[in-house]
Amino acid sequence: MDIGEAFALGGAAAISAVLGSMLGLGGGVFLVPLFTLFFGVDPKIAIGASAVAVVTNSVVGSTVHLRNGFTNIRLAMLLGITTISGAIVGALIAIIANASVLNLVFGLVLLYAAISMLVRRQVAVPNAEPTDPDPFQLRSSFTDRATGGTVIYIPQRVPVGLGASGFAGVLSGLLGVGGGVIQVPMMNLLMRIPMKAAAGTSSFLVGMTAVATATVFYADGQIDPTVVVPAMIGIFIGSQIGSNLTSRVKTANLVIIFVVIMFYLAISMLLRAFGITLPGQSS
Amino acid sequence: MTSSPTPIPSPSQDAIAQPTARVLTWGFRISAALLLVGLVMSLIQGEALHTSLEGFSTIVGEIRDGNGAGLVALAILVMIATPIASTIAVVVSCVRCGDTRYARVTGAVLVILFISALLSAR
Numbered sequence: 001m002d003i004g005e006a007f008a009l010g011g012a013a014a015i016s017a018v019l020g021s022m023l024g025l026g027g028g029v030f031l032v033p034l035f036t037l038f039f040g041v042d043p044k045i046a047i048g049a050s051a052v053a054v055v056t057n058s059v060v061g062s063t064v065h066l067r068n069g070f071t072n073i074r075l076a077m078l079l080g081i082t083t084i085s086g087a088i089v090g091a092l093i094a095i096i097a098n099a100s101v102l103n104l105v106f107g108l109v110l111l112y113a114a115i116s117m118l119v120r121r122q123v124a125v126p127n128a129e130p131t132d133p134d135p136f137q138l139r140s141s142f143t144d145r146a147t148g149g150t151v152i153y154i155p156q157r158v159p160v161g162l163g164a165s166g167f168a169g170v171l172s173g174l175l176g177v178g179g180g181v182i183q184v185p186m187m188n189l190l191m192r193i194p195m196k197a198a199a200g201t202s203s204f205l206v207g208m209t210a211v212a213t214a215t216v217f218y219a220d221g222q223i224d225p226t227v228v229v230p231a232m233i234g235i236f237i238g239s240q241i242g243s244n245l246t247s248r249v250k251t252a253n254l255v256i257i258f259v260v261i262m263f264y265l266a267i268s269m270l271l272r273a274f275g276i277t278l279p280g281q282s283s
Numbered sequence: 284m285t286s287s288p289t290p291i292p293s294p295s296q297d298a299i300a301q302p303t304a305r306v307l308t309w310g311f312r313i314s315a316a317l318l319l320v321g322l323v324m325s326l327i328q329g330e331a332l333h334t335s336l337e338g339f340s341t342i343v344g345e346i347r348d349g350n351g352a353g354l355v356a357l358a359i360l361v362m363i364a365t366p367i368a369s370t371i372a373v374v375v376s377c378v379r380c381g382d383t384r385y386a387r388v389t390g391a392v393l394v395i396l397f398i399s400a401l402l403s404a405r
Contacts, residue, residue, distance in 0.1 A: 001331070052359060059311045059365050066304040073299050073373055074385045080392040088399050137384060140296060207366040208392065212399040214363050219402045223336040225355055229318065232362065 001226045009039060009227060013053060013234025014241070021242025023258055027235045028054045028177035028210075029113055032106060033265040037272065040282035041227055043099045043106075047176030048217035049227040051091075051210045053235040054178040058207025060236060062200075069142035070200025072193070075155055078136065079165040079201075080208050083179065086169025087209045091216035094174045100273045106175050107269035113181045114262035117255060121185070125194045128154045142197060156192045164190060165205075173213045178206030299376040306372040310365025317358035324351025336360075367396050 016030030028050045035046040065071045094102060128139060134154045141152040155161065164186045172179035180202045187198035217223055268278055325332060332352050336359060337345070345353025370393050377386035 052363060055366060056311075056314075056362055059307050059362065062369075063304050063307045063311070066300045066307070069296070069300065071300060073296070073303065074382075074388070077370075077373060077385060077389045077392050081388065081395065084392060084395045084399070088395070088402070208370065208396065211363055211366045211396060215399045216402055218336055218363070221335045223359065224334050225332040225336060225352070225359060226334055228336075228359055229322070229332065229355060232318070232359075 005039075006226065006230045009035065009041075010230035010234035010237075012038065013231045014238035015234075017057065017235045017238025018242040018245065019258055019261065021239045022245060023117060023255070027057055027238060028175075029110065029181055029262075030265065031231060031235070032176055033110065033269055035227070035231075036103070037265070037268050037278075037281045043102045044094065044217070044220075044222045045224045045227055047094060047102070048214065048222040049224065049231040050176035051213040051217060052223065052228045053231040054176070054210035055207050055214060056232045057235050057239050058178065058203055058210065060239065062204040062207060065200035065203050068200070070196050071204045072138065072140040072155070072197055072201045073204065074136075075138050075140070075193075076201050076205045076208075078138070078158070079161060079183075080205055082162045082166035083169035083172070083183075083205060083209050084212045086166040087173035087179075087212040088216060090170040090173025090175075091213045092173075093170075094176075095216065095220045095222070097174075100275075102175070103269045104273035105171075107266045107273060109171060109175060109177070109181070110262055110266035110269060114259050114266060116181075116185060117259050117262065120255075122188050122195055123192065125151075125153055125188075125192050128152045140197065142200075144196065151194050151197070153192070153194055153197065155187075157190055161186065161191045169209055169212075172206070172209045173216070176210075176213055176217075178202075179209055180206050298380050299373055299382075302372045302376050303369050306369045307365060310361060310368055314358045314361040314365065317354050317361060321351045321354030321356075321358055324349070324354060327351070367393070367400070370396060 012034040013031055016034055017027035019030050020027040031050045031053060032046045035041040036043050062071065132154055136158050138155045141150050144151050165183065168179040168182040168186065171182065183202040183205060184198045187193040187202065188195055214223065268281065271278060328351055330352055332355055336356055342353050342356045346357060370389060374386055374389045374393060377389055
């Protein structure tokens with residue numbers, strides 16, 4: 001790989017991180033389709049690179065979330081048991097699966113993400129009372145700078161959350177994505193965790209999940225530094241730009257454009273699964 | 284989401300979060316420094332990066348030989364190891380706070396992460 005190609009991969013990683021950051025999905029969802037569709041990177045190499053890039057993104061992002069008090073570490077560790085186990089299983093399946101299957105599953109996950117972006121459901125979580133039951137000792141609080149108040153919450157339906165996290169982990173290991181695309185809505189809608197805490201906890205959790213994926217791919221020789229390094233640097237730079245843009249640009253106005261991009265990538269991946277390559281894409 | 288003016292103090296939450304954040308920060312800094320030095324050395328030496336991440340002993344050998352690609356490989360491994368190190372920090376912090384329940388839960392996570400690391404041992 002020459003230096004120009006490395007810069008192009010880095011640029012694609014940065015674009016995927018900007019998109020992921022502005023949509024709150026993480027960069028991995030876009031990274032694998034961009035690498036495979038436009039640069040002809042083998043899906044397994046792209047997934048391995050994505051897993052390391054997700055770790056990088058999580059390490060940087062979690063530091064900020066931890067300092068802001070958004071991360072519920074106890075919850076992350078509890079959900080980590082099923083999520084990380086799921087990721088190991090998913091990664092082992094990815095190693096033996098053929099590229100068409102991976103493209104198909106990726107296309108379906110992108111379709112789901114695009115539709116969930118359009119629907120964009122989230123629930124407001126009322127503050128927990130001191131007398132509310134907390135059998136798993138997961139009560140947590142953080143200061144919401146937007147309102148200046150303290151948000152207190154107790155995660156609900158923890159056993160169901162553990163099951164859903166295991167499923168998110170399998171997808172994460174299978175596709176090299178962080179799993180935040182499933183974890184964040186699941187935590188908010190199912191476990192009644194405020195969005196900021198869900199995003200902060202998910203950011204920390206996806207790093208550990210991606211480690212499990214990356215190590216399985218490392219064992220199989222699927223971690224290619226010529227792809228990983230541009231992905232790491234691109235994701236890091238892109239997520240910084242994305243966070244900056246998110247606070248300045250009204251993301252809601254851009255969602256429809258992003259959703260169109262996601263539909264395009266989803267359909268491209270689904271077609272690729274059946275051996276069809278759209279014009280302008282790498283075969 | 285509603286807000287309450289009366290915060291519930293949770294000192295142990297902060298006592299776990301701060302050391303964990305420090306470990307993540309240092310892991311990132313070390314990895315970024317190794318990556319930068321490794322890339323500059325590779326450029327100077329005119330050597331391409333490997334197309335597959337080598338085993339740890341090979342990487343150490345390359346670093347001893349002053350090979351930039353070895354440092355780049357080590358940077359990737361340090362980045363992958365950073366969340367594992369942060370999990371160890373959580374276990375230690377939980378034990379210090381007397382939170383034995385979550386020290387055990389985090390210990391279980393650590394065991395699962397070590398299993399995945401063992402899978403990659405070569």
